[in-house]
Amino acid sequence: MKSTDRFTDKAEVYAKYRPSYPLEYIEYLISVAGLHGDCLIADIGSGTGILSRQLLERGYTVIGVEPNDQMRTVAEQTVKFDTRFISVKATAEQTTLDNHCLDLITVAQAFHWFDIEQFRLECQRILKPNAKVALVWNSRDMSSDINKESAEVCQTYCPNYKGFSGGIEENPILFQQFFKDGTYECKQFRNDLHITLTGFLGRYVSASFSPKETDKEYKPFITALTKVFETYSRNGNINIPTITRSYLGKV
Secondary structure, eight states: OOGGGTTTTOHHHHHHHSOOOOHHHHHHHHHHTTOOTTOEEEEETOTTOHHHHHHHTTTOEEEEEOOOHHHHHHHHHHTTTOTTEEEEOOOSSOOOOOTTOEEEEEEESOGGGSOHHHHHHHHHHHEEEEEEEEEEEEEEOTTSHHHHHHHHHHHHHOTTOOSGGGGGGGOTHHHHHHSGGGOOEEEEEEOOEEEOHHHHHHHHHTSTTSOOTTSTTHHHHHHHHHHHHHHHOBTTBEEEOEEEEEEEEOO
């Protein structure tokens, strides 16, 4: 399956259950990237527009570059009254954007799907001189028991599971290869999720690696996750320790 098709049939659940990014991260990004009101941002691999919306709310013009039709359509419907959102059907490696037009590139939960070298070259083409690229993930804090047990469930019932976010956080050399001179700033922000059983299951069903309802693994996957929820929940809610991980630099 092509990476651009991995979220087909998952757009609605993705938009509903994936978390946004903490205000502290948004403030940090604006400050360190030196953004002002006239800046143009491309959110590449923008999906259902979760980060795009947060940047639009701060008054910036955002180009959402997304190849998956269903994900892109959800984003367009969500921000259809905001004329500062420009939706583009294209890939990260061939964005179709103009040369040296961007003040910032953001990539939220998507970098691990890209051809990293081709994307690096494309960033160099479309960024203004000295502009930066921001890579960000909402990552499960794997020091917590609940996330460890949930990972074991995924390993058991999800044939396509290779670690959360494709296991990219376990391979920092990719960031060194991507950013100019191997130099980048890494920051972490707490973003713990407090959710019900419906939200807990939705968070996992929205993952690219999770089985679909028609797959034989689906029902045992849901049953096992429900047991994890019941073990750790209090009064019908659960806390998922989550860290927003940011990687920012020039390319």
